[in-house]
Amino acid sequence: MRIGLLGGSFNPAHGGHRHISLQAMRALALDEVWWVVSPGNPLKQGAEDMAPFEARLASAERLARGARIRASDFEARAGTRFTIDTVKRLKQLYPQHSFIWLLGSDILPNFHKWRDWRGLAREVPIAVIRRPGYDSAARAARALGWLRRFVHPSGQAKHWTEWSAPAILFLRLPPDPTSATAIRAQDPNWYRRSSPLAKHSRAARRAPLRQETP
Numbered sequence: 001m002r003i004g005l006l007g008g009s010f011n012p013a014h015g016g017h018r019h020i021s022l023q024a025m026r027a028l029a030l031d032e033v034w035w036v037v038s039p040g041n042p043l044k045q046g047a048e049d050m051a052p053f054e055a056r057l058a059s060a061e062r063l064a065r066g067a068r069i070r071a072s073d074f075e076a077r078a079g080t081r082f083t084i085d086t087v088k089r090l091k092q093l094y095p096q097h098s099f100i101w102l103l104g105s106d107i108l109p110n111f112h113k114w115r116d117w118r119g120l121a122r123e124v125p126i127a128v129i130r131r132p133g134y135d136s137a138a139r140a141a142r143a144l145g146w147l148r149r150f151v152h153p154s155g156q157a158k159h160w161t162e163w164s165a166p167a168i169l170f171l172r173l174p175p176d177p178t179s180a181t182a183i184r185a186q187d188p189n190w191y192r193r194s195s196p197l198a199k200h201s202r203a204a205r206r207a208p209l210r211q212e213t214p
Helices: 015-027 053-064 074-078 083-093 108-113 117-123 135-139 144-150 154-162 180-186 197-204
Strands: 002-008 032-037 069-072 098-104 126-129 168-171
Touching (some): 002 015, 015 069, 015 126, 053 069, 098 108
Parallel strands (some): 032 069
16 A cells, blocks of 8 residues: 555644645555654644643544544554654554655754654655745755755656655645644634543554554
8 A cells, every 4th residue: 555644743633634635645646644643742842732642633533534544643552752763663564555754844944853854764755745835944944955866756746656765755735724833822722622532432442553554
């Protein structure tokens, strides 16, 4: 299977996450997109507006319904904190799949701060998805000083499984302006109104790590 990986806090998950996932699915000919919900983003430690993990996971599960999107608590179960470790573990568990990391252009300016980001680029191809207002900052990103030599034309997006990492491409998809920051600004306690049943239903159907898709 061809799998797109979209990591993040999902604080909360929103229509923008679903929109870019579905658009990337078409552009990259993906079989599924896995939302890797972080139990604690190392770059956001101590954030006062970070909702509990179970609430964020539940919001992702709700938004993923009805699409070939899987909301995953993989990092919480596998005990990985950094994306490089998560990707290596997924590749070990699912060697039959091909993975590509989906990265919003709003994240690219800070990509050089990620743990072993060059190592991550050597593990999987990266598809940068445009977010409104971040074009200039993304193109000027410090990490691109090294990544630029590995850029592939967006017209070849569906052939990404034929590339050797490092490989990066920029997808010009229809933008969605939805922002988790704006949602939290309007409703800081959004997670308190989430259904508490999601946590219990999730726990009830969990299978052992190796037998379960993320």
